[in-house]
Amino acid sequence: MEREESPVLVEMQIPTQQEPIRLGVKAGRSIFILGRNGTGKSALVNNLAAQWTGKCVYMPGSRPSYFDHESLSMTPATRRDFVTNISYYDSPDSRWKSLAGTTRNEKAIHDLQAAETQYKLDAANQIKAEGSGSSAIARLQSDGSPLDIVNSVLSQANLSVQLEIAGGELRASQAGSLYSYARMSDGERSALIFSAEVVAAPSGTVFLIDEPELHLHPSIVIALIKALILTRPDCGFVVCTHELELPIAIQGGEIVLVRGSVWQGGNISSWDVDVIHDPEQIPEWLWVDVIGARRKILFIEGNDRTSLDQPLYSLLFPAVSVRPLESCKDVIRAVEGLRAVEGIHRTRAFGLIDHDGMSAEQMRKFEDGGIYPLPIFSVESLIYSSEAQSAVSLLQAETLGVTPQQLLDDANRGAIDSLKSAGKKEHLASRLAERHMRDRMLSMIPTRQQLIDYDADSIDVTFISPYPMELEHLTALIETKNLEAIVSRYPVRESGVLNGIAKGLRFNSRDDYERAVLRRIHTDSNLRNALKMKLSNLAAQLE
Structure with a gap:
């Protein structure tokens, strides 16, 4: 029996110099936006946020991780005002500065507390109506409240801090001590804000997250995002990241690989992108080379940091990504590995190896496979x-x-x-x-x-x-x-x-x-x- 296709929550439309690329964001599926620095990833995320105003929860890369107060200062009224003005806060400038300040963080805490309170009130009202036999009693004992889920996610992300409601306020708890969530570490606060936003959101929400690795150690961010995606199979996730292990850790997703962008009038007008629908086909040891590269990759011998090879070839071929590897065998393996899966990416791989006195026939065979013996001795x-x-x-x-x-x-x-x-x-x-x-x-x-055909005990050369x-x-x-x-x-x-x-x-x-x-x-x-x-x-x- 085939698995039922997940519903499309929103459509991603990416302007290119040819036809726009369209990609559906589906419930329970993640899309990762990857690429080198300077290719326009954050600007693309901001463009998507403008397309999806009112349909997504946007977490920009410029967001601060702190709070202005030790207690929640946002009221239901100020929350409504914030949501009304969110299209202004998520303007193109938000990719390099935070216009909302800490209000976005306050909203996350407000929504988590409201969801926790509503969960408990709904259970209390059901118990009041149904009596001691109510199923709500088991629900309250199942650690399934929004706050319980947030604490579970934090634990899965290797964080020891937990949250609880004490004295009518959300408080952090660790090693027997209670303190304001505003006093949590920078990484803990970031993890809390992400968790609160995701757990408290209504079904069908699309989360647009720019650089979740900000303020977070790699061992935390991968486990955190994975736990949040697994927690909300009814929601969609679009994650722009430099953490290349995220798409490996979270299977079943797609990749939008940003190669570059075109500026016009102070803004980016179009992007050069590839969509990789089945990233699991890319060999893991070649992952960084495919994702972090330009259209063409040149693998060269020599991983010595003092070597002249990489700076020289990078200057000669500025539109090519130059990747140094340890040996000739590594270069050959990398080129053959990428060329074997060219159907799922548009990267062209080439290799440059030492000549080593090869014959013309040997050189021709290598060149047929995209590997070029250096016609001179060395760099x-x-x-x-x-x-x-x-x-x-x-x-x-x-x-x-x-x-x-x-x-x-x-x-x-x-x-x-x-x-x-x-x-x-x-x-x-x-x-x-x-x-x-x-x-x-x-x-x-x-x-x-x-050797089989030769009968003698010794072979002379x-x-x-x-x-x-x-x-x-x-x-x-x-x-x-x-x-x-x-x-x-x-x-x-x-x-x-x-x-x-x-x-x-x-x-x-x-x-x-x-x-x-x-x-x-x-x-x-x-x-x-x-x-x-x-x-x-x-x-x-x-x-």
Whole structure:
């Protein structure tokens, strides 16, 4: 028997540059609005609040978590006035400042106390009419009153504080002490306000919540929102959040993934969004990459925080999300994982891995799957390329009162001289030869079938060492002072070459030079284009 479809409580309409996207908010189902900072998520939530005036309970991200008084000051009359004026309080400005002050918090407490009082009065009237056999007696003993439910939700959210009515007022209780709810911790007050709003609302309410994680620890907010959604299967929830584990913890929901927005006349006029109807198909280990990314993701090797890879590729491809991973295998796994579920998202995944002496056929196979072997040795081959050196030499020359060519000649001389000291060129040649030998040996390992078919007890693998030829090649490059070819082909990070370049260009250190190059890449489109040309086919895919 198929489960009955939940009723649509309101329709979400999201303006885009094409047709508006429409999505029904259903009872018992949650919709999560996710995206990076600056994409326009809170503005979208505010837009929805304006669409649903009078049909939803809006909890803006700008809300304060405190109270102005230790006791409830809101009356039924001031509550009615607040609800009448709520469309003003939820104007576009409310996404960055609170216009309602603490009145919204007071309303939550007022409604909880009113719901608790009404629950008890209804039971008392039923007992009065039906006598000692009334079912209301069992209802009162079942811990099912609004306040009981709030206390249960707080417990599920790992909070030890409880609430009770004492002396006609709502009070907090913990470790045998009673005190004003206004004196609860910042996180406890936030959790209370959320719980009170949700529990006391009438059936069919839609809750529009912007950044519930404000003032709340992740271990609390996930459990709290999950408990509230489970508590009110008769209501709908739209939650805008940076807490990416929320959609994982609360199954059966949908995701509105905000990629960006278009501003017009001081306000956002449209959004670029994806709707993911079945987020459970996305592998959990790739979750952050899909949700937090732009349309295109570039996975790169190297998770070292000091690495130049991420800042460099982010500058070269500003419309692409760059994600560093630990190893080549991790990059391949991530790209293959995302491309396997492309039907449920519109993200395009690409990978950049080390060349490692691959053959043209191997490179072609990788590129067919969206993984591009780096056609140069490392990121330093870009940062210290002749194009990068020339770009920064212009500014240095102007500052120092010398010619750019003089600086470039000094850089070339210092780098080449560093390779003439004992053992330097041998080290670089052997490192590259070692990489080639490793890859060659791996390619010569027999397959399982070859092992079965082969009768001998030992397997011999023989090939010519690439070291002598590599050393001869490097020696020739040094003699002809071909610094560009050396930087492009060899692991110059392990030599004095990079220090020689930085010193020749009159920088105090390699760090100063590298920062100058990154700044220049940011401002110089010609340099950006020149470096992208060195990435060959990958650059064409990421444009």
